[in-house]
Amino acid sequence: MRRMNKRKRQAPIFPAKLETLQDRLKKHIHNDTDFSYSIYHQQNQRFAVFYIPYLIDTNKLEASLLKPALDSKQILTSDFLLYHTPLSSGKAENRLDDILKRMLTGNVVIYIENNAEAIAFPMLKxxxxxxxxxxxxxxxxxxxxxxxxSLTTNMNLIRNSILSSDLVLEKITIGKRAPKxxxxxxxxxxxxxxxxxxxxQRLKExxxxxxxxxSVLIQLIEDHSPSIFPQFYETELPDRFTYSISKGRIGVLVDxxxxGIIAPVTLFSFFESTEDLYMRWNIGSFFRILRFLAMIISVLLTPxxxxxxxxxxxxxxxxLLISLGQSRANVPFPxxxxxxxxxxxxxLLREAGARLPTKVGQTMGIVGGVVVGTAAVQAGLTSNILIIFITLSALASFTAPSYLMGTTIRVLRFPMILLAGLLGIIGIMFGACFLVIHLLKLTSLGRPYLSPIYPFNWEDLNKTLYRLPYHMQSKRFTSFRLKDIYRFNKNKAKQKKDIDE
Structure with a gap:
């Protein structure tokens, strides 16, 4: 804090000679090849333009700054640069630290000799x-x-999807040494x-x-970092992001x-797919319930x-016991x-397939699974019935639309298998009870993670466990206590009139 306060009290470096300014800047830039400092003459004046070359759009620099400045018939001033050049967002600076920060974030700085300030223009390429x-x-x-x-592109996608003056894209800068x-x-x-x-508050602090x-930001701001369950939803789909925003949730975009990050969420949010919205309500409900069952199968089948x-x-x-005994007759392991x-x-097969090129990874996963599985049965290392159960569990874990939740489900199987091997069904029940207690304690941005099951809310069940027809979904998720819970008038949504009426 003392060092930061000392920097804030640093005296301005202007007015100054151009050569003196160049020497001072070079002392703070460790690699001279990353620094461009040019001196120009205009109307018996001298001015300097300096920047970091690989961060700058040089075409914009030539057309929008240098050409108007050199072609001007009047004496250059700070007001002329700010208000008579085809550039926006120019800002006057008179401290060395502020000028260096501007350069590192893609600004071109122009300084007229012996003036009291320099002007920085954003020209990031x-x-x-x-x-x-x-x-x-x-x-x-x-x-x-x-x-x-590109944060600019992502914001453009959001703005084009939500054409509303109510949409807020609040800017926050995070990071001391490398601000983002x-x-x-x-x-x-x-x-x-x-x-x-x-x-x-979590972002600013x-x-x-x-x-x-x-992904790193989520780990820094989530409610319970030791938990294996994701508490914020991370999505690469703009339509899912905008759909969540329109339902009252909060999103975060990072340069x-x-x-994008969506919060608050519930456990059931990770089993909702955007495809559920585009299918008929009964088909979407079927697939959503299927994903919940697949999660239970994936965690409990092998244990x-x-x-x-x-x-x-x-x-x-x-x-079946006879068939199982014959299958395990040659297996020496418990x-x-x-x-x-x-x-x-x-x-191992999944991780290797994910790290290899796409075509090679798919082939390796299929061939490796078939070859290794067949060889393991023939060598007596495992039974063919267990291979069926393992395969079903693996397939069930891949039905989760969220990659993070799918990974969580796969990891949960290992402690459940250990408990099953040590204590039998009692061990499975112990693990299931511990899991439920843990989920009851979890929150997402302070909201219950198991909502609307706990605390129970009948009105929100049709937004999590299943879907209803659109004309019956007049309310948003009430458990989050939104300012406006109504999406439309339910009575008017039912009215149907023929054209001749």
Missing amino acids: EEKRDLSTAETESVVLGPQIAFTE EVRLTYLKTIANQDDIRTMR LDVDEIEDS NSPT FYVAIVTYHYEVIPTP PIFEAILLELLIE
Whole structure:
């Protein structure tokens, strides 16, 4: 704090000679090749233009600043540069630290000799990729476009989707050594004011050198960082982001990050897909319920196999017990070791496939799974029945639309298998109870993570566990206590009139 206060009290460096200014700037820039300092003459005046070359749009510099300044028939002044050049957002600076910060963020600084201030103009050259389809959240129905690393492009996508004056894109800068721009996004007439203040406070109070990505930012501001469950939703789909904003949630966009953050969310938010909106309500409800069942199957199926084979043979029908005994006759390992071995094998194949090029990764995953699985059965390392259970569990975990939640489900299987192998079904029940207690304690931006199940809210069930027809969804998510919970008039939505009426 003392060092920062000392910098704030630093005396202005102007007026100054151009050569003196150049020497002072070079002392603070460690690599001279990254610094361009040019002196020009105009109307018996001298002025300097300095910047970092690879950050600047040189075409804009030539056309919008140098040409008007050199062609001017009058004496250059700060007012002329600010108000008579085809540039906007120019700002006067007279302290060395402020000038250096401007240069590092893509500004061109012009200084007229012996003036009391320099003028900085933003001319950042943005390197960005073209819009493309989403990779981790692929969808069949609905918009296919995904966010990019350009914050300007992402804000443009949001503005084009929500054509409302209520949309707020509040600017916040995070990072002391490498500042990064963050945009807090919400609809001011809908979003809960307490949620907005909480998110704003968490962002502004961050005391870090830098944030690399929105994923890192989530880890810094989430409610319970030790938890394995994600408490904010991270999406690369602009339509999901805007849909959440229109329902009263809060979004965060981070510069140089291709994903947006949505909060508050519930556990059930991670099993909702944007495709549910574009399907008929009954079909969308079916697939949403299917994903919930798939989560339960993925977490409990393999542990139940281990528990039953280890301790509870009596619950298996006799014909199946005979088949199971024949399958495990040549396996020298206990079921718990056998299951963990196969689960680790599946995770290794998945991780290797994700790191390899797309075509090679897909081939490697399929061929590796078939070859290694067949070889493991023939070598007597595992039973073919367990391979079926492991495969079903792995497939079920991939049904979660959120990659983070899918990863959480896969990791949860390992402690559940250990408990099943040590204590049988009692161990599974102990693990399930611990999991439920943990979820009951979790919050997202201060809101209950298991809402609307706990605390129970009947009106919100149709927005989480299933869907209703659009004319019956007149209310937003009431558990978040939004300013305006009504989307439309329910009675008018039912009115149907023929053209001849």
